[in-house]
Amino acid sequence: EPEVTQTPSHQVTQMGQEVILRCVPISNHLYFYWYRQILGQKVEFLVSFYNNEISEKSEIFDDQFSVERPDGSNFTLKIRSTKLEDSAMYFCASSGVLSTQYFGPGTRLLVL
Amino acid sequence: AQSVSQHNHHVILSEAASLELGCNYSYGGTVNLFWYVQYPGQHLQLLLKYFSGDPLVKGIKGFEAEFIKSKFSFNLRKPSVQWSDTAEYFCAVKGYGNNRLAFGKGNQVVVIP
Numbered sequence: 759e760p761e762v763t764q765t766p767s768h769q770v771t772q773m774g775q776e777v778i779l780r781c782v783p784i785s786n787h788l789y790f791y792w793y794r795q796i797l798g799q800k801v802e803f804l805v806s807f808y809n810n811e812i813s814e815k816s817e818i819f820d821d822q823f824s825v826e827r828p829d830g831s832n833f834t835l836k837i838r839s840t841k842l843e844d845s846a847m848y849f850c851a852s853s854g855v856l857s858t859q860y861f862g863p864g865t866r867l868l869v870l
Numbered sequence: 871a872q873s874v875s876q877h878n879h880h881v882i883l884s885e886a887a888s889l890e891l892g893c894n895y896s897y898g899g900t901v902n903l904f905w906y907v908q909y910p911g912q913h914l915q916l917l918l919k920y921f922s923g924d925p926l927v928k929g930i931k932g933f934e935a936e937f938i939k940s941k942f943s944f945n946l947r948k949p950s951v952q953w954s955d956t957a958e959y960f961c962a963v964k965g966y967g968n969n970r971l972a973f974g975k976g977n978q979v980v981v982i983p
Binding site: 789802803 | 913962972973974
């Protein structure tokens, strides 16, 4: 069964550094998403991406965040200047048209 | 914006007991509803979903959920749990035409053999 994959599984960075989280969505899916879960809190929507552009974003997704599909398989989330409060588990998901979102295993980001 | 409430964050029960997890949502329009499960050390997996039609939906591993529109609820049930059902269970809602899923805080379920 096809799966969403994410790399790295863990990332530790210093405050103010840039990080790039990578995802490989399911190959025939057209919609891509990022979510995050701060420890002890709900899974929160960050952004959705379709047809090479952002289709929806939350109030969390400010100017320090960006997403890109640099080639036919990868989908990345960049955090330009990390803050302590960006420490969280980041989940990538993908879906077909109007269908179920399938999640990757997550990247645990720790900002020191 | 849609939101989801899940109560009884920690549930401990014995094998063969019945399980019911409550999920209430708030959203003014048509919704798609989901239960996801996260087993220890694994990623979020779809347990079942409701898009339309029969409000009683059956998922994997003997789980079912009932959509009650008048109560804005989508409760998850399993008549007889097994130790392998130990996991965290998340209810999620998506407004029709939206992209974002709104998640509840999750229920940590521990089944004692």
